[in-house]
Every structure is written in C-alpha cells, then in structure tokens.
Amino acid sequence: MTAEIELRGARVRYGPLEALHGVHLPLPAGTVTVLLGRNGSGRTTALRALAGTVPLSSGQVLRHGYDITRTPAHDRARHGLCSVPDLRAVHPTLTVAENLELAARGGDFAPALTLYPALLPLLPRRAGTLSGGEQRMVALSRAALSDARVVLVDEPSLGMSPPVAAATYTMLLSLAARSAAVVIAEQGLPPGLDGRTPVVVPVVVHQLRRGSVVFSGEPAELTAG
Template sequence: MNVEIELRDARVHYGPLEALHGVHLPAPAGAVTVLLGRNGSGRTTALRALAGTVPLTSGRVLRRGEDITRTPAHLRARRGLCSVPDQQAVHPTLTVAENLRLAAAKGDVTPALTVYPALRPLLARRAGTLSGGEQRMLALSRAVLAHARVVLVDEPALGMSPPVAAATYTILTALAARSAAVVIAEQRLPPGLDGRTAAAVTVVVHQLRRGAVVFSGEPAEIPAE
C-alpha cells in the first residue's frame, strides 16, 4: 500500500507536557487507519499534527514522501486534506445549506444529502441550533463533498444514534475504497471496522498509550487489555 500521509518521529508539546513521544504513524491510501486510545493517549494530538493545527516540536509530517511539516493547515486543506475535529466542526451562525455549499468542491451538495438524508429538512436551520448528532452529520458531509484525498476524523459517531453511526462508518469505508486515506480516532474499535464488515478496504489499527504507539496491526490482532 502507498502511504498517503504520515507522522515520522513526531513529538508534540503543550507547554512543558510532551503529548507525543517520537510517534511513527503511516496512513495508506485506500485504507482506514484507526487510532485507538483512551482520553489523553495522544490520538487527537496525532490527528491535529497530521492536519497541521498543532506544530511538531521535532520530527516530520510527510505527504506522499514530501515534507509538509511547515505547511500551514489551510494549505494542507487546499491540497486535499479534510479534517473533522470532535468539537467546533461546523460554522454555527451559517445555515446547514450554507455549510454544505462551502464544503462542496463543485457547488453540488446532493452527495451529502444522499448519504445523510436527515439533513434535507434542516437546510434552512442555523448549524448552531442542531443537535450534536445532526452537527456531526453536517461536519462529516464535508469529507463527502470535498473529494478529499486525506480524511481525518476525531470520533466520527459522537452523539449519533446507532443506525446513523453504522451508516457513517459505511460512508468512511466508501471514501477509503475510492483511494482516500481515512484516519479516525476512537476510544474503541467500532463494529463496522472490525475487519469483517469492512472487507472492501484494509483496516489498520494503531493503539496509543500516553503519547506512544504500543501496537500496530490488523483489527483481529489487537491485544486484549
């Protein structure tokens, strides 16, 4: 598999606290890469480092072998990277329709309403008035509309009902099947990515603990805690 984006020997500090300790984390194209870990494990920081929203203290971020460590987040986005954080992922004062139009590469929002039909009756609503699950659907629609080559999502199903969560993992798997590098941060491995139901794409798991990768492999190989 070709590596689309990766952290190499990455260290990140928040003041005196080192949040990542020399992490090496490759994300292949055409695969779903799952960063597993509890709160404080470093998984969210790893996503932010890939997105360019936190700087590295040392190490590198590579995109198809090119060093983009010093490339600002907005330029990474212009080059096909879509980041969906766990909070503040929508423009709250804009309507749902306006949020979708901002994300649509060609102005057509139909693909988002196809994968998340529950958004259709909400088009005139301001995004800040939506429920948590509705905001999550709207935020994830950006990845569908942007045709991104790299999709970074922190806890995709946060606030969603089980059926919508299942649909969301199907959507992310479909993006990977179209050659995107999909990287998601989770506390536990979702049922839809256990290696059986996601057979159409490769699922790679990196388990983080206290800012270090303690396991890398396939879902079936994850050690019992």
C-alpha cells in the first residue's frame, strides 16, 4: 500500500532528550492510522513532525515519495495537510462563527453544525471562552470542513461526551473513506476502532513506547492478547 505521507528514520530532539528514535511510519491514503501510546511515548511528536511544527534532527518526511522535510508547516497545510493539535487548536480571540468561516471553503460551515449541533448557540461566543470539549468541537470542525488529503488529530475526543466522541470518529472514518490519510494519536484504542466492530475503511495501529515503534498491525491483533 503506497504511503500518502511517511516518516522515514525520523529522529526528533528536545534539547538533550531524543523523543523519536529513528521512527519509520508509512501512512497510506484511505486508512485511519492510530498512533497509540502513553504520554511521553512519542505519538504527539510524530504528529508534529508530520505537520512540520517540530524539526527532525535526522531522517525524512516524505509526501508521495518526495522529501518535504524542510517544507514549512504553512506550506504543508496549503498542499492538503490539516493538523488538529491537542492544545491551542482554535483562534481564541475570534468567535466560533469566525473560526468556522476560516476553516470552510467559501465560508459555508453548515456541515460543522450538522456534525456538532451544540455549536449553533455558541456561534457568537469567543472561542477562548468555551469549555475544553466545546473548543475540541470547533477544532475538529476544521477537519470536517476541509478537503485535506492528510488529516492529523491529537486525541480527537479529548473532553467530549461519548455520543459526541462517537460522531467525531464516524466523521474521521468518512474522511478516510474519501481517500484521506487520517492519522490520530490516542492513549488507548477508541470504541469503534478497536477491531470489535466492522468499519468502512482499514484501520492500522502503530504502538509507540519511549520514542520507538513496538507494534504495527491491525487493532484485533493488539487486543487479542
């Protein structure tokens, strides 16, 4: 399966500490890839390396086989990469409506309100005044409204109720069904992506521990033990 985007031999350092130790991650289109691990495992750093918000100390980021290691984050975004980090994922001084307008092509953000009806009464509020779960809905709307070919999301359901989280994962699966490479970082396999129920697209798991990949395979293989 051809990778839409890929880390190859990626190493990332934060000062004297190395957070990724030569990680290789091929991330194919039409697939939901789960980067699984505890805090400090390297999963968030891997997403940041793909997005271009942290530099590699060695190794490569490849897009369709071309080296984009030195391509700035804003250029990666212009070429179809949507990144939703776990923190500071909204424009806090703008209203919810303004945040959604920025995310939507042509300013039509109606699909976001279909996905997250709870945002409707919040449209005039400044995004920085919302709760964590409400901000998460605004941030995830960026992925829902985009036509990105690569979607990177760190802990999609952070602060969300179970029904809203379920709607979010359904949305991410639908993006992969439209041939996007969807990559999510999680501490544990979320319901619906754990191999116990059928899904419309392939789901691949890479488990990270202390900056290295220790398992790669299907969710059912990981949960079987």
